[in-house]
Every structure is written in structure tokens, then in C-alpha cells.
Amino acid sequence: MSWLRALKETSRSGLSMERRRLEPAVAARGALGLALVIGVSLALFGPAVAVSSAFGAFQAAIATFQRSWRPRPTLALASGASLAVSTFLGYLTGTHEALFLALLLCWTFLAGLAWAAGPTAGIIASSNVAIMLVTVTLPTSVAEAAGHAAMIFVGGVVQAALVVLLPVRRWGAQRDALADALAAEADYARRLRHDPVAPFDPVPLMTARSAAAVTPRQARRRPAELHGARGIAERIRPVLASLADPAVGVPKEGPERDRVRELLAAAGALLDAAAHAIRHGEPVTLPPPAVAALRTPDTGSILSGPSRRAALRLAALLGDVVETAEPRTETSARRSAEASSRGAAAGAGPAAAARRAPAGRTRPSLVRLAPIVAASMRAELRPDSPVLRHAVRVSAVTATGYLLGAVLPFGHGYWAPMASVMVMRPDFSQTYARSVARFGGTLVGVALATAVVQSAHPGVYLSAGLAVLCAFGMFLLVRTGYAAGQVFVSAYVVFLLDMEGAGLTQTVRDRVLLTLLGGLLAMLAYAVYPAWETPRLRGRLADWVAAVGRYAAAVTARYADPAGPASPDVREALLNTRAARVAWQEALARATHEPVRHRGLSHAAAEQAEHALAEFGRVAMLLEAHLPERGAPAVPAAATLAESLHRATERGAKEVRERRVPEWDDLRDTAAAWSADPPDHFLLHKGADLLLEALDEVTVALTGSTRVR
Incomplete structure (x- = not known):
């Protein structure tokens, strides 16, 4: 795909809207929590503290909308606590340009690595950096910084409490x-x-299966119909x-x-x-x-x-x-x-x-999860890791945007790095799509909000009400499209800063240009330091070949050593096969929009190989459907088939990874030997032939895009 076509496709994707079921009750609950925090903060502490606490409540509410199986109150508390720490450290270093820049680099790098723990952690960490860039510009003393951070955490506590007190479709x-x-x-x-x-x-x-994993606290409250x-x-x-x-x-x-x-x-x-x-x-x-x-x-x-x-x-x-x-x-x-x-x-x-049925799946608590996340982040510290490349990319771009925003004569230069850190993702298509959506949404949201502020001059409380209304719109449309959400987010920031008087001197042009600068920096960084998925497609395909081969071998081995339909080794092999298949499909979807050549694996070859491996897995599943019960008579010939399947697919996976034509000699020899003396089982002989046919189709698919040595 050419760069022009890739930009066209990602732009269209970023500006598209999806028809999703809206959840007005959940959106209203998040807006209510925000309104409570802003109202109490204004009444007790004034606009500056209200702005800080509002960001905490807003971010905590956004965290509860993330696709995660953890309890919503836990997500809100984790978001509020992490944002409070980020903002407090930002306040402490905000008056020292070099020290704050070092903190920004370090914090953004860690936020980039947080994607190793999953998209929810990555999004929350990136949002913390973006909000920190805004809140540290609010004038305050170091003594008051702790109070601001505490109020940010209170915003998270309020959102968590509302989730508990006003539940909407528990376990939904x-x-x-x-x-x-x-x-x-x-x-x-x-x-x-x-x-x-x-x-x-x-x-x-x-x-x-992922949703079925629960924490010990959840396990005591899970409805019976969700178990089993x-x-x-x-x-x-x-x-x-x-x-x-x-x-x-x-x-x-x-x-x-x-x-x-x-x-x-x-x-x-x-x-x-x-x-x-x-x-x-x-x-x-x-x-x-x-x-x-x-x-x-x-x-x-x-x-x-x-x-x-x-x-x-x-x-x-x-x-x-x-x-x-x-x-x-x-x-x-x-x-x-x-x-x-x-x-x-x-x-x-x-x-x-x-x-x-297997025992219920457990999910570690946040405390026990911390060392697991740390280990995942350490595992990404290798040169070929897309997550590490993303961390380097986003930290460099955020620091550059921060410096350019400070130099340019626009004021409030945090709009540029804030845009960069919010749109950047570990893959190309999401980064470019979100950059276009961010600019389009910001253009509309900032224009409307700034026009209201400069023409109507709303007071503190009216600005607060408009900010809550914009937050409700964001919560309501958060799953329909990134561009729609950005309209309300941009307007929310404008109204919130207007409460404190920090944004009166900045025009629509200034904010839009800085957002455009942040988006362009993000897009340029990915072009200069990419992490393309296309060159890794063969590796993903080879992983799938090896995984599905181990699954078929585990199934056939149970005919030689019957252990019943609930064999744990068969189950584990099946789960690994599914994971490898999904990893391949996700990589192929990302590679489809990348402006790079296929490098040895064309789209047609990938599609044909995927169909062949899916058929191979289906045949193995048919064999699994008729696994003998524990204690049934063994079929000794199945052990030979299992061994030949394992050797053939392991060797074939290596050949696929090395860009050679895969051969399946071990399995072919077993099937040929059975033509004269087939095994005494209605399925094994036929199954071996069907498995070999599927693997031969993989070879045919890859022959057209592989150089034979």
C-alpha cells in the first residue's frame, strides 16, 4: 500500500462513527460524580483546586469505560491515585524547566512501556501524562501541590463510590x-x-474466557449463571x-x-x-x-x-x-x-x-498484579520490541512538542505534547487515524467552546456547568468514535480552564495549530522510527503453524493413551492455538494498512495460508470431538501419528520463518505407510489424510511468495 493510500484509509478510519448501544445512565453517573467534585471544590477551595479535582474525576470516569474485566471502582481508584502522583511530581518540578523535562521524558517512557500490560493500562498511563501537562500550568505553591493531588485522588474516590452506590447493570x-x-x-x-x-x-x-477470570472478592459475588x-x-x-x-x-x-x-x-x-x-x-x-x-x-x-x-x-x-x-x-x-x-x-x-469443568479462573488483585506488570515491561526492553519502540517514540515526541510549544509565540504550549501523547499507539494505523480524528475533533470542539467563552463570557459556575455537560457528551459517545469524543473533550478543557482564567488569552487558531503540531509530530515520528507489522507476518504465521501442530499432536496422542475428553494437555494446546491464530489475524489487520511492501508474503498468500491452517485446526477439532473415554482401549498407531505431526509442524514452522518452502515429510511418510495397514480406528486414517491436505495447501499458498533455495 502506498503512503497516499495509507493516509487516506487511516484518515477515513479515524473520522468514522460506529453505531454502538449508548449507555446514558452510565454517562449520567460519571457526569454526576464530576459535578459533585467541581461543586464542592469551588465552594470550599476555589477555581484552581476545582480544576485539578475535576481532571481527576474526569479521568477516573474515563477509566471506568475502558474494556477491562476488573471492577469499575478499582479502575477509578487506580486512575485517580496514579494521576495524583503524576500531578504532584509535576508540581514539584514545574518551576525547574530542565527537571520537569527530565520527569516528562521518564514518565512518558514508562507510560509507553505500560502498553505491555494491556491497552487499559496504556490508555490510563498516557492520559495521566496528558492531564499532568495541563494541571501543572495552574499557578500554585509546593505546599498547595499536595492539596491539589489529594483533591485529584478524591475525584477518583467519588467516581468509585458512585459506581458502588448507583450500580448500572452489575456484571453487565x-x-x-x-x-x-x-x-x-x-x-x-x-x-x-x-x-x-x-x-x-x-x-x-x-x-x-478472559471475562470469567475474577478476583477473590468478585468470586464471592458472581451470579451463579455466569459460572460453568x-x-x-x-x-x-x-x-x-x-x-x-x-x-x-x-x-x-x-x-x-x-x-x-x-x-x-x-x-x-x-x-x-x-x-x-x-x-x-x-x-x-x-x-x-x-x-x-x-x-x-x-x-x-x-x-x-x-x-x-x-x-x-x-x-x-x-x-x-x-x-x-x-x-x-x-x-x-x-x-x-x-x-x-x-x-x-x-x-x-x-x-x-x-x-x-475446570476450576474457576482467578485474577490477581492490583497489589499482586504489580510485579507481573513490572516483569512484562522488563520483557519489552529488547531492540525488536514494538512496545519499546513506542515508548521511545512517544517520549521523544512529547518532549519535542513541549519544547516547541514553549518556544512558539502561542502560549499554553501544552496543547501540542498533550495531543501527541493521546494519539500515539504502538501501531501505525491507530496512531495516524487518531491523529486525524484528534485534529478534526479539536478543531470543532475548541472553535465552539472558545466562541462561547469569548462572546458570552460565562462566569465560574456557568463554565463549570458547561464543562460537566461536555463531559456527559464525552461519556455518552466514548465508544462511537474517537473524533466525536474529541469534540467534547476539547470543549471540556476550554470551559474548565476558563473557570480558573488560565485560557482567556489563547485563541482558537493557537489551540488548533498546537494540536495540529502535536499530531504531525506523532505521525512524523512513526514514519521515521516505525515498528512495522508486515515484516513480522511470517513469524506470526510460523507461530500459528507450530501451535496448531502441537494441538493436533496432543489430540492424537490421547488416542494412544486415553485420558478422557477433559485432557489438560489438549486444553492447553487448544488455548495456545487460539492465541496464535488471533495474534496472526491482528497482525495481518494492522499490516493491511501499512505503507510498506509485503516482503515475501502477499495478501493472497496470507489469505490462502490462513484458510489452510484454519482447516487444519478444524480437522484436529473433529478428532478431539471423539476422544476416547479414560480407560478405553488404546490405539497404538496414534502415537506414531502424534510424533510425526509434532516433527513435521515444528520443522515446517522453522521453514516458514526462514522464508523457505515448508515440507511435511514426516506426516506424509506416516500417511503412506497406513495405506497398506491402516489403524484400527474409524477416524485416525481419514484424519491423517485431511491434516496432510491442509498442510499441503499451506505449501501451495507460500510457494508463490517464497524463493526456493
Whole structure:
């Protein structure tokens, strides 16, 4: 992609608006907390302290909107405390230009490294630097600096208290994550009716797994319907695929296929009902046609072999999902008993599912998280780390913007470094998109707010009211688009500074030009010192090849040493495969908008290789769906297949990484040897052939973009 096209695409992305569900109650709660802090601060301490405390309350409210599974009060307190420390240190060094510049470099570098702990930590840390640049310009003494910092922390405490006292849809994010996972599987079941080899995106299941991790305090308050359903849903997916796939199930047409389609439709309806119940905390309303389709005794007479076993297991798992999704009431207990009886025919049920389910996932507290975050940041201190490059880039740009803002004859030069630190991200597309959005939003917001200030001359309290109103608009539209949010943020800053009288001497032109300067510095820095994803695509693809190969090897090894469907090594390999696949997809999405050449991996080759590896993983999932129970007769030939899969994919991953054509000789030799003496199992022989076909497609995909040595 050329630079001109890349700029065009990122600009369009930055200015786009998404249609998201608005949450006015949550926005009103954040605005209420801000209004309380500003009102009390004005009444007791005056405008200067009110401005500082308002920034603390505003930043704490923004933190509660971040996509994080931690409790919202914890995020608000962490944001308020970290901003108080940043501002206090800024006040102490603000009168010494060189000392403050050193602090700014150090603090911004650490904020850049904070992205190693995740986007929530990175956004909060970057916002702390930006707000510190504004608040330290407010005149005060060192003795009063501690009071300002304390009031900033009080702003965070107020927002945290309001989250507790005025709860809005408790556990809403976790409910949505689990409901989305069940709805994704319902959609998968319906698509399998028409396309028996339809792909499945594991991201909703991964999101639900992340949401299921709770702190010890959360674990004591988590609703019962949020515990257990995800684990059952994980086991439903391979059963659905096995039931639909003609390679291991029923023919593509005929009465067996009609029965399978009926079962898949019923599964989709029941999963949708469970998803709706979990999302809204209501009892499950079972669709009578779906229940009748699962209860009919025709399954045993129409289906046989693997497809019959898959149908019975599906009915049992769906009964478990329905029971787990029920809120615990007397009515739901009765329905749970009915769901349990439906699964009894397959020898399963909620009790068996509970025994098979892994232990609940725990999330460390903030205190215990600190050394983990520190270790993650230290791990990024290597030359090839994109996070380290981002930290160097953002600290250099912020310091440069601060110096240029001080030299230029505009006054209030913090607008330039504030814009830079807020738009810069570790990847190209987000940095450029946010730079354009920041400039556009600032242009509109500052123009409107400054026009109001200079024409109407609102007093302190009216300016405070307008600032709260702008904050409400920001909270309401925070998830619809960065440009829309920046309109309200820019106006919020103007009205807030007008309360204290610090922004009266600056015009619209000055503020917009400094914001443009900050955005241009950010964009120029990425062009000069980039961290392109395109050259690393082969490494991401190789990681996926190795991970999915280990997953297939772990599955086939369990046929030689049966340990039951809940084998921990299979589960761990599956999770690693999902992580590698998502890392590849995210890298490919970022690389698509980069103005660099593909360097050995074209878009067509990447798309074909992705399809082939997804098919390889699907075949391994079919093998997992029929894992023998613990104590079942072993299949010795499976050990040979597992070993050949491991060797072939490890070697192939190395060849992909080294830009050579991957070969799969170990697996090919195993499949060829089985042509004369196939293993005594209905799936292994066919599975080996299907896995080899998928890997050969990877080779075909990469041959066109690889130089053969």
C-alpha cells in the first residue's frame, strides 16, 4: 500500500462513527460524580483546586469505560491515585524547566512501556501524562501541590463510590461476553446446516474466557449463571462440527442429513435462548419446537456410529447449558431438573459437567498484579520490541512538542505534547487515524467552546456547568468514535480552564495549530522510527503453524493413551492455538494498512495460508470431538501419528520463518505407510489424510511468495 493510500484509509478510519448501544445512565453517573467534585471544590477551595479535582474525576470516569474485566471502582481508584502522583511530581518540578523535562521524558517512557500490560493500562498511563501537562500550568505553591493531588485522588474516590452506590447493570460486561459466546455458537450451528465445514471464529470464546477470570472478592459475588456455562459451551463446539461434517458423520444428502439439520437448528435455538437469559438475567424460555426436536426418539433409529454418539452428547450438553444459564430460583430449579433429565440418556448432565469443568479462573488483585506488570515491561526492553519502540517514540515526541510549544509565540504550549501523547499507539494505523480524528475533533470542539467563552463570557459556575455537560457528551459517545469524543473533550478543557482564567488569552487558531503540531509530530515520528507489522507476518504465521501442530499432536496422542475428553494437555494446546491464530489475524489487520511492501508474503498468500491452517485446526477439532473415554482401549498407531505431526509442524514452522518452502515429510511418510495397514480406528486414517491436505495447501499458498533455495 502506498503512503497516499495509507493516509487516506487511516484518515477515513479515524473520522468514522460506529453505531454502538449508548449507555446514558452510565454517562449520567460519571457526569454526576464530576459535578459533585467541581461543586464542592469551588465552594470550599476555589477555581484552581476545582480544576485539578475535576481532571481527576474526569479521568477516573474515563477509566471506568475502558474494556477491562476488573471492577469499575478499582479502575477509578487506580486512575485517580496514579494521576495524583503524576500531578504532584509535576508540581514539584514545574518551576525547574530542565527537571520537569527530565520527569516528562521518564514518565512518558514508562507510560509507553505500560502498553505491555494491556491497552487499559496504556490508555490510563498516557492520559495521566496528558492531564499532568495541563494541571501543572495552574499557578500554585509546593505546599498547595499536595492539596491539589489529594483533591485529584478524591475525584477518583467519588467516581468509585458512585459506581458502588448507583450500580448500572452489575456484571453487565461479563454477561455480554458469555452471551456473545453462546450466540456465536448458535450462529455456528445454523451455518453448519448449509455449510457442513463452515469456519468458526474463536474470539467470542476467548473473550468469555478472559471475562470469567475474577478476583477473590468478585468470586464471592458472581451470579451463579455466569459460572460453568462457558466450559460447557467449549465442549459443544467440536460436537457440532463432528455432527455436521460429512467426512466423519453422515452423507451430504439423505434422511440422516435431514435429521442432522434438524438437530443443528434446535441447538441454535436453545443456545440463543440461553444467551438471551444470561444477557438479561432472566429465566430461560425454551422454544418448544427445539425441545421436541431433541426429545424425539428417532435419532437412535436414523443415526448410527459417530453421528449418533455426537447427537446424544449434544443433547446432554445443551441440557447442561440451559440449567447453568438459569438464575437460581424455585422455578429455574424445576426447569434445571427437566434439563438434567434430558441429558441423562447420554450418561451426562449438570453433575457430570460440573465434575468435568475446570476450576474457576482467578485474577490477581492490583497489589499482586504489580510485579507481573513490572516483569512484562522488563520483557519489552529488547531492540525488536514494538512496545519499546513506542515508548521511545512517544517520549521523544512529547518532549519535542513541549519544547516547541514553549518556544512558539502561542502560549499554553501544552496543547501540542498533550495531543501527541493521546494519539500515539504502538501501531501505525491507530496512531495516524487518531491523529486525524484528534485534529478534526479539536478543531470543532475548541472553535465552539472558545466562541462561547469569548462572546458570552460565562462566569465560574456557568463554565463549570458547561464543562460537566461536555463531559456527559464525552461519556455518552466514548465508544462511537474517537473524533466525536474529541469534540467534547476539547470543549471540556476550554470551559474548565476558563473557570480558573488560565485560557482567556489563547485563541482558537493557537489551540488548533498546537494540536495540529502535536499530531504531525506523532505521525512524523512513526514514519521515521516505525515498528512495522508486515515484516513480522511470517513469524506470526510460523507461530500459528507450530501451535496448531502441537494441538493436533496432543489430540492424537490421547488416542494412544486415553485420558478422557477433559485432557489438560489438549486444553492447553487448544488455548495456545487460539492465541496464535488471533495474534496472526491482528497482525495481518494492522499490516493491511501499512505503507510498506509485503516482503515475501502477499495478501493472497496470507489469505490462502490462513484458510489452510484454519482447516487444519478444524480437522484436529473433529478428532478431539471423539476422544476416547479414560480407560478405553488404546490405539497404538496414534502415537506414531502424534510424533510425526509434532516433527513435521515444528520443522515446517522453522521453514516458514526462514522464508523457505515448508515440507511435511514426516506426516506424509506416516500417511503412506497406513495405506497398506491402516489403524484400527474409524477416524485416525481419514484424519491423517485431511491434516496432510491442509498442510499441503499451506505449501501451495507460500510457494508463490517464497524463493526456493
